Amino acid sequence: MITKPSSRPVLQLLIIVLVGVFAYSNTFHVPFFLDDETSIISNGVIKDLHRFLGGEGYAYNPRRFIGYLSVALNYRLGGLDVTGYHIFNLAVHLVTACLVYGLTALTLRTPFFAERDPDAEKTVSPRSLLPLFAALLFVAHPLQTQAVTYIIQRLASLATLFFVLSLFCYAKARLLQQAGGGTLRWKPVLLQLCALAAAGCAMKTKEIAFTLPFVVVLYEFLFFRMSAVKRLLFIAPMTLMVLVVPISLIGSGRPIGTLIADVNTLTRVESNISRLDYLYTQFAVITTYLRLLFVPVRQSIDYDFPVYHSLGNVPVALSLLLLLALLLLSLYLLRRSSHGEPLLRLISFGILWFFITLSVESSIIPIADVIFEHRVYLPSVGAFIALAALFSLLSRRLPAKATCAVLGMVVLALAATTYARNAVWGSELSFWSDAVSKAPGKGRPQYNLALAFDKMNRTDEALVHAIEAARLAPGEPYAYNLIGSIMGRTGRVEQAAAALTEAIRLAPQVVAPHINLGDMYRMSGLTDQALEQYQIALRLDPANPDIYYKIGVVQAGINDLDKAVIFFQCAASIAPGRPDYRRALDGARSMLERKQAMTRNR
Numbered sequence: 230m231i232t233k234p235s236s237r238p239v240l241q242l243l244i245i246v247l248v249g250v251f252a253y254s255n256t257f258h259v260p261f262f263l264d265d266e267t268s269i270i271s272n273g274v275i276k277d278l279h280r281f282l283g284g285e286g287y288a289y290n291p292r293r294f295i296g297y298l299s300v301a302l303n304y305r306l307g308g309l310d311v312t313g314y315h316i317f318n319l320a321v322h323l324v325t326a327c328l329v330y331g332l333t334a335l336t337l338r339t340p341f342f343a344e345r346d347p348d349a350e351k352t353v354s355p356r357s358l359l360p361l362f363a364a365l366l367f368v369a370h371p372l373q374t375q376a377v378t379y380i381i382q383r384l385a386s387l388a389t390l391f392f393v394l395s396l397f398c399y400a401k402a403r404l405l406q407q408a409g410g411g412t413l414r415w416k417p418v419l420l421q422l423c424a425l426a427a428a429g430c431a432m433k434t435k436e437i438a439f440t441l442p443f444v445v446v447l448y449e450f451l452f453f454r455m456s457a458v459k460r461l462l463f464i465a466p467m468t469l470m471v472l473v474v475p476i477s478l479i480g481s482g483r484p485i486g487t488l489i490a491d492v493n494t495l496t497r498v499e500s501n502i503s504r505l506d507y508l509y510t511q512f513a514v515i516t517t518y519l520r521l522l523f524v525p526v527r528q529s530i531d532y533d534f535p536v537y538h539s540l541g542n543v544p545v546a547l548s549l550l551l552l553l554a555l556l557l558l559s560l561y562l563l564r565r566s567s568h569g570e571p572l573l574r575l576i577s578f579g580i581l582w583f584f585i586t587l588s589v590e591s592s593i594i595p596i597a598d599v600i601f602e603h604r605v606y607l608p609s610v611g612a613f614i615a616l617a618a619l620f621s622l623l624s625r626r627l628p629a630k631a632t633c634a635v636l637g638m639v640v641l642a643l644a645a646t647t648y649a650r651n652a653v654w655g656s657e658l659s660f661w662s663d664a665v666s667k668a669p670g671k672g673r674p675q676y677n678l679a680l681a682f683d684k685m686n687r688t689d690e691a692l693v694h695a696i697e698a699a700r701l702a703p704g705e706p707y708a709y710n711l712i713g714s715i716m717g718r719t720g721r722v723e724q725a726a727a728a729l730t731e732a733i734r735l736a737p738q739v740v741a742p743h744i745n746l747g748d749m750y751r752m753s754g755l756t757d758q759a760l761e762q763y764q765i766a767l768r769l770d771p772a773n774p775d776i777y778y779k780i781g782v783v784q785a786g787i788n789d790l791d792k793a794v795i796f797f798q799c800a801a802s803i804a805p806g807r808p809d810y811r812r813a814l815d816g817a818r819s820m821l822e823r824k825q826a827m828t829r830n831r
Contacts, residue, residue, distance in 0.1 A: 238334070241361045242327050248640060249323045249368040252647040256378045257315045259654045262530075268300065268381045270309060275301040292477040295391075296384040296434040314380045321386045322368065322377045328393040330364035333614055335400045336575065339452035340407060345571040356572070356621050362636055363617035367610060369643040371525045371650045372518075376606035378654050379530075384435045389607040391431030392438050392586075398424035399445055399467065403453050406463070425466055432473040437589045437607055442471040444585055451563075451578055502536060507595040509537040509545045514600045515591055516548040521602070522612055525643075528650060530660065531677075533668035534600045555580055575618040582611025657681035665694070672702025679711055688715050706736035710745060717749035725749050740770045747779065756783050774803035778810055781817065790821040 261270055274281060274289040274297070281301045287294050299317065307313035336342070337359065367373070376386045402420035431438035445467045449460065502510075514534065521528065537545045559580035566574035587608040590596060624632045653663045661678035668674050675698035682691035692715050698708035713729030716722075726749065732742035747762030760783055767776045781796035797814035804810060 238330075241364075242330060244361070245326050245330060245364045245368055246323050248365055248644050249319070249326060252369055252644040253315075253319050253322070253377060253651060255648060256319070256651045256654065257312050259315060259378055259380075259651070260311060260657060261309075262379060262654075262657070262660065264381050265379075268297075269304070269314075272300075275304050278302070278305045292433065292436055292474065293384055294433050295430050296387055299383065299387060300381070311380065314383075315378070318377050318380060318383050318386065321383060321390050322373065325386065325390040325393055326364045326368035328390065328397050329367045329610055329613070330360045332393055332397045332400060333360035333363045333617070335397065335404065336448075336452060336578075336614075338404060339400070340454045341452045341574065342571050358632065358636060359572075359575075359617050359621045362620055362640075363614045365636070365640045366613040366616060366643070369640050369647060370522070370609065370613070371528060371643065371647040372521050372602055372605055372609065374528070374647055374650045374654070375530065375601065376603040378651055379603065382603040385437065385603045385606045388431050388435035388438050389610065391427045391434060392441050392444075392607060393610060395424045395427035395431060395441060395467075396445060396448060398427060400448065400452075403449070403463070407453070407455075421463075421466065425470065428467065428470045429473060432470065433477070436474050437586065437604075439471065439474045439589055440586045442468045444582060447578065447581060447585070451574055502595045502599070504593040504595060506536055506538050507599065508593050509540060509542070510534070510599050511591040512548040512552060513537060513544045515587065516544075516551055517600065518587075518602075518605045518608075519551075521605070522609065522616075525646060527667055528602060529664055529667040530602075531664045531668055531671060531674045532600045533671040536599060552584075556584065570622065572618045572622055576615045579611040579613075579615025579618065582614070583608045586611065658685065670701060672698045672700075672705060672708065675701060676705075676708045676711065679708070683711065683715065688719060691715055704735065706732040706739055706742060709735065710739070710742045713742065713749070714745045717745065717752070722749060722753055738769060740766050740773070740776075743769070744776065744779070751779070751783055751786075756787055759783055772803060774800040774807065774810065777803070778813065781813060785813075785817055785820075790817055790824060793817045794821055 269275065274285055277285075278301050280286075281289075281298070286297060286301060290297055300314075303314050303317055337356070376382045376389075398420045402417040402424065405420065406417040428438070428441050431441060446464055449464050453460075455463070517532075517534075540546060540549065559577040562573040562580075563577040566572075566577065587604070590604045620636075624635065627635070653659055657677075658681045661674055661681050664674035665678050675694045679691045679694035679698060682688075682694065692712065695708050695711045695715065698705075699712060702708065709728045709732035713725045713727075713732060715725075716728060717725035726746065729742045729746040729749065732739070733746070736742075743762045743766040747759045747766065750756075750759035750762060760780065763776055763780045763783070766773070767780070770776065777796045777800040781793045781800065784790070784796060785793035794814065794817045797810060797817050801807070801810040801814050
């Protein structure tokens with residue numbers, strides 16, 4: 230039997246949570262990947278909560294302060310134990326899914342629906358399952374795995390939580406305001422303040438929340454009724470929130486004149502792709518996102534996606550036609566909903582939400598990687614609301630049991646697929662093997678698979694993939710550095726030197742090849758050459774304790790104990806938690822004292 234939408238919300242929310250917990254139950258030991266290294270593992274800013282809250286955290290990245298605050302809290306509670314990070318990420322995902330449920334349920338109670346179907350909440354219909362189905366699609370879909378399982382991509386999921394929470398509070402405030410009643414007047418104001426606070430948190434978590442005021446305005450005009458003056462007064466505070474992201478840029482410590490003159494750099498993320506080329510490519514990327522929403526197969530962390538340079542490219546032209554058709558469909562459904570089926574408006578709203586929220590990362594702001602699955606996390610909210618509304622329309626003539634069975638099978642299949650996708654994330658080897666199988670012609674997955682093999686001391690396999698990575702991306706230094714490191718450790722000195730020299734030629738400012746070349750010279754007894762490379766590395770990275778330690782080892786080896794003590798002391802002071810640095814310092818001091826004693830006794 231299909232229940233009324235308000236009859237068992239607690240049971241429905243419990244179902245949502247249980248499905249989400251099942252789908253992500255195998256993620257709690259997934260290791261750190263990619264940007265987790267710089268954002269968490271080697272990020273000293275998040276490792277001292279007092280300093281972080283004292284101003285260093287905001288200075289580190291003012292536009293994403295809330296997101297990095299959550300990382301700092303995780304580190305304070307559990308250090309680099311990944312379990313705590315994954316528990317937090319899953320909790321964010323589950324809360325967001327519950328908010329999707331609540332927002333959809335509130336939308337069905339707005340004046341637009343109440344005027345056209347006043348008895349909807351008193352009757353039993355497939356529409357009563359609409360909020361539940363939207364939330365279940367959101368929580369169970371495998372396309373969400375990158376935003377949930379990839380730890381630092383909580384910036385996308387946490388921003389989405391605040392985004393949906395803000396719109397939920399706004400919708401609730403508007404419903405109470407329209408209902409009137411003296412005792413309720415303070416509640417809309419409080420909820421409006423909560424909506425503004427959530428909006429601020431969203432925009433201080435990730436820049437994608439810049440689109441929130443536009444979605445709020447769209448929501449207001451589609452589902453509520455009010456005179457123009459009163460409506461303007463009600464939505465004005467939220468529309469002003471659009472300034473938060475630009476103000477965050479101005480507050481980054483740079484002169485405003487420099488910021489205005491450097492708009493091109495500010496709206497570009499580590500990419501030299503032209504704006505038009507990026508836009509052309511994004512037409513095909515968005516089509517790929519849509520395909521993954523309907524057919525979530527061949528997911529990858531690192532797509533080998535081409536950059537297109539013209540509207541004349543067939544994939545670009547066909548994708549553009551599809552996207553224009555979708556936009557026109559949303560406008561057609563919006564018009565039809567005014568005099569026909571009200572759920573058509575919810576479908577239209579979901580489609581428009583998808584395009585609006587995707588516009589920050591899939592328009593004319595070039596980003597180095599043209600496609601990443603976590604970018605669909607926020608847009609998918611609108612997509613799943615639209616799909617749930619469509620399902621509600623199509624299932625009206627089905628028996629109640631058949632409707633529930635179809636819903637159950639779809640959600641179960643999605644959750645099982647998500648579980649299987651998360652299993653791939655379980656180790657670096659399985660993860661990068663999967664990426665290489667789906668993009669064999671791309672250098673980066675090959676290089677990361679080589680690193681995974683190297684960490685397991687499977688040097689022969691590591692070398693094969695490192696050489697392939699260098700062949701596929703000959704302009705990148707990292708594969709050559711890994712080749713040189715492996716060959717140096719296996720005694721192939723000449724080949725190692727050649728590979729490391731090539732890495733240095735390609736990127737002389739990268740520290741690792743200098744260190745590795747210094748290591749190779751040191752193990753070969755070429756102390757002068759080793760010291761030369763270590764000194765270059767030290768100039769590039771003066772806070773790296775390992776370089777001081779290595780220089781100390783060389784100085785101790787040539788019996789220059791005074792210098793060895795100095796460099797070991799530097800290493801130990803920078804990294805006091807490293808016992809090997811302390812042992813080396815104590816040993817050098819002891820040898821120096823014995824040497825000085827022998828000199829005095831002569």
